[in-house]
Amino acid sequence: MSQLSHLNPEGVAPGNGYSHVVTGPGRWVAIAGQVAFDAEGNLVGENDPAAQARQVFANLERCLAAAGATFAEVVKLNFFVTDIAFLPAVRVARDAYIDTANPPASTAVQVVALFRPDALIEVEAYAVVAD
Template sequence: MPIHDRFTSVPNVAPGNGYAHAITASGRLAFVSGQIAVDADGALVGAGDLGAQTRQALTNLHNVLRELGADWPEVVKLTWFVTDVSDLPALRAVRDELIRPSLGELPNPASSLVQVASLFRPEFLVEVEAVVALSE
């Protein structure tokens, strides 16, 4: 019996090409693949706009969380990849707008941000992945 489940098809998120959107480990942890700014049809959202791309990437991530039976409070770690940190306030504003309200008194999850030379396609400005502690 496998100790994990693989979530390869998630409603309202474009299918992954050769990867699962999330994998649970021992039924308690889920590792969510990096989400980018594409809509359910795989089309880029927010060309040249880090805020708009962050919004779509977090929307996709939230859709994956719901498929896992989780929400923002269960996210224990976010890892961000951006091509330019100079517009970091736009990313933080969208993050706080979408995530903070559901956390209540909880602090934001642990987080790392890495500036990269590029993502897998040059038009993408941000990618975000998560580790999620699922309820028993």
């Protein structure tokens, strides 16, 4: 069971769908940025940010499971999108996986491009798993 603390310090503007600080004891897990590839390396959802976001979070869930973690232990998500207008689709996909009452710390960045022009979204995750 996770022993994470989600904090929103006084004097810092409230986060919209994220925590400012997440702490907890345990083993650190870093998940590389995931894009919308299926198991065979094919892009899922060409030109469809919602479909890509769903695939990205499914990939993150598989990566977390491989490390013995779940989204309950995720302390930080970093979102890289080629258009900030994709954030609502990313949030819908994210909210299907996280505890929205205690969301992880997050950063969202619009980038000029990802490593492939048809990849619209990349998300990396950090988790702390109790030993």
